[in-house]
Amino acid sequence: MAIAPAEVRLLIEAALPGAKVEVVDETGTQDHLRAMVTAPQFEGLSRIDQHRLVKKAVQARFDDGSIHALSVETSVPG
Amino acid sequence: MAEPELKDKVEELINDHEVLLFMKGTPEQPRCGFSMRVVGVLDSMGVEYAALDVLPALEPLRDATGQIADWRTFPQLYVKGELVGGCDIVEEMAESGELAELLGAEQPAPDELSAKQEPQADPQQSPPMRIENSQRTR
Numbered sequence: 393m394a395i396a397p398a399e400v401r402l403l404i405e406a407a408l409p410g411a412k413v414e415v416v417d418e419t420g421t422q423d424h425l426r427a428m429v430t431a432p433q434f435e436g437l438s439r440i441d442q443h444r445l446v447k448k449a450v451q452a453r454f455d456d457g458s459i460h461a462l463s464v465e466t467s468v469p470g
Numbered sequence: 471m472a473e474p475e476l477k478d479k480v481e482e483l484i485n486d487h488e489v490l491l492f493m494k495g496t497p498e499q500p501r502c503g504f505s506m507r508v509v510g511v512l513d514s515m516g517v518e519y520a521a522l523d524v525l526p527a528l529e530p531l532r533d534a535t536g537q538i539a540d541w542r543t544f545p546q547l548y549v550k551g552e553l554v555g556g557c558d559i560v561e562e563m564a565e566s567g568e569l570a571e572l573l574g575a576e577q578p579a580p581d582e583l584s585a586k587q588e589p590q591a592d593p594q595q596s597p598p599m600r601i602e603n604s605q606r607t608r
Contacts, residue, residue, distance in 0.1 A: 439562070440555050444540055454543070461504070463558050 394422035395458040400450055401427075407449030408433050412469070423460040434468045442466040476527075480534040484548050489519035489573065492535065492546040497521050504557035505545045511564045512547075514582050515575040549573060 397415035404413045404427060411431035418424045427446060434442045446464050453459045484490055489512070495501030497509045512519050524531045524544050536542040539553040547554045549572055554560060563569035570577040 439559050440541075440553060443555060443559060447541075447543075451542075465558065465562075 395425075395453055396422060397425055400425055400453070400459070400462070403453070404429060404446060404449045408445060418463070423458075424463075425459060425461070426463040426465070428465045428467075430467045430469050432469055434466055439466065476530050477534045477537055480531065481538055483520075483522065484538070485551050487520040487548070488550055489517055490548045491519055491521045492524050492531065492544050492548075493521055494523070494525050494544055496523055501525065502545070507557050508545045508547060508560050511560055511569070511583065514578045515564070515570060515573055516578075517573045517575050 397417050401413045401415045404415075405411055408429070408431040411429055411433070413430075414428045416426050416428075418426050429442075429446055431442075431445075433445060437445075443464050443466060446466065447454075447462075450459060450462065454462070491497075491505075491508060491512065493500060493502070493505035493508065495505055497513075500506035500509055509521070528544075531544075532542045535546060535553075539546070539548075541553055541556070543556055545556055545560075547556075547560050554563070554569070554572070560569065563572070564583055565580075567577050569575075
């Protein structure tokens with residue numbers, strides 16, 4: 393099973409309105425993805441909590457096996 | 471739901487070890503590229519840490535750490551009872567110096583941080599490690 397980067401992006405954008413999201417497929421196999429997320433919701437949160445928000449948005453696709461690995465980079469809009 | 475006993479045991483482990491890594495495989499024989507990278511970071515810091523191989527009980531441990539720390543993927547690094555993060559966060563914090571500070575370790579030289587992760591590999595020749603594919607359960 394695999395998931396398109398665009399779908400991951402939509403899931404994250406839906407969970408974090410106003411976020412800037414870029415998702416790339418690191419291996420070409422659509423199961424190792426990297427998401428770069430800049431979101432106002434991250435303001436004041438620790439890194440682990442920022443990542444929790446992103447992971448939560450895509451958790452269902454982890455649980456059903458569509459995503460095997462997702463690297464996350466988070467930042468607060470400058 | 472994780473069995474209550476397992477969750478209690480995991481909590482006890484987290485509280486009893488100042489630096490604890492949940493990983494796939496062992497530090498000597500990591501069975502996932504991300505776990506291997508965290509081991510590399512910890513080794514470069516020269517700190518002592520406990521490592522637990524999650525593979526023998528992957529799903530129950532996911533449930534347990536999900537309940538304890540709201541985090542279900544491995545590796546997971548705990549320091550002083552708190553979840554620091556997985557591979558991404560650990561590497562980011564290693565580069566920025568935050569991890570050395572948290573661990574009370576000296577910040578390794580930048581080349582040491584990356585060099586120790588793949589001691590014998592020629593970066594030009596070796597493909598990125600993706601052996602965690604073999605652990606796929608679905």
